Amino acid sequence: MNNIVIFGAGGHAKAVVDAVEREGRYRIFGLLDSHKASGSDIYGYRVLGNEQYIAEHREEIKGCIIAIGDNWTRALIAARIALRYPDLPFVTAVHPGAWIARGAKLGQGTVVMAGAVVNSDTLIGEHCILYPKASIDHDSRIGDYVTLAPGATTGGNVTVGDYSVLSLGVSVIHSVSIGEHTVIGAGATVLSDIGGYAVAYGTPAVIARSRAAGERYL
Template identity: 30%
Template sequence: MLQWARDAWPSQASLIAGFLSDDPGRLDGFAIGAGILSAVGDYRREAGDYLLLAIGVPDARRRVAECLLSCGSKFLTLVHPDARVAATATIGEGSIICPYAMVSDSAAVGRCVLANYFASFGHDSAAGDYAVLSPYASLGGGARIEDEVFLGLHASVGPGKHLGVRTKVSANSCALVDAPSDSLVFGVPGHIVRRIESR
């Protein structure tokens, strides 16, 4: 994510101060030129601070974002210069649209959504807050996924289909029917099971 931020704002790359993590050794072995500033709960926003939510698990994205928002933090929206976003599409605050992702006509992307590289939103599709689209995941035209939905690698949601909150579609699977909240969809065509850990 650090590279995507540097690509998006090349004249401000030196302004990337570092990371927030509850694991002080999380960046050990990485030569990235930015370190851990503090634990998430210890962070206090200073004037001019903005954050990117670089977490790939929907419920963790929500928990961390809510913690940071409660102390007045502000999130940047990152659209990589190699992504394509239609003029009629909307992107929510704090969302990240990675290289080669496509957001089509009248698509609506919620807050703090992560669309990884080559992910695509078909025309009139919608993604709820904190949803994660893994690389090559796709929403067909008019498809709708609710908050905290996770689409694995190459997962797809058929045109006009709806996935309830916290549903997961496993890698290489295709949701061709609506799925209720807290479901797991796997296979082609996708089979639906309710997850044991549903809240």
């Protein structure tokens, strides 16, 4: 079984560790986090240091996954690692309690947690996070660095742009398009298209304000 490292050793990393362990495709070599002391651990997996550690153990490490919840921060780290270690693959993690239907595809680095559903022929981009019970129905297109929080649900033929967030319990009806860098607030019901660079919430969801790329939402 190939060794991988997990970037990030916070609360989100615990869930990623769980998905990787239960999927059983990779062995977790350890965690990398420049903000945590070397030697601390999560479920017995040690924090080994920062990304420099890869250079020193490149032969043993065959892949990596980024366990950072914020979409923009995850993208910055992915870009930095890709630049420094261009031949190090980003792997996916899919909890065995998730369902990936026929024809559905996941981009590299994407994490799918327990109870999530990716239905028929839906395409999920790179480095996305589908939290527990997130559900995307058939023929949808989800960009890169997108988060679907726990319980976020879409109908079929939905589009979500890069870096966008469907927060806790959001519902999106079929065939709606959501732009990039947009945050749909918790509990919203999206009945019509919402453009990019916006924060929207409510039932029906309406745009409350504009939003810059990288603005914090967690």
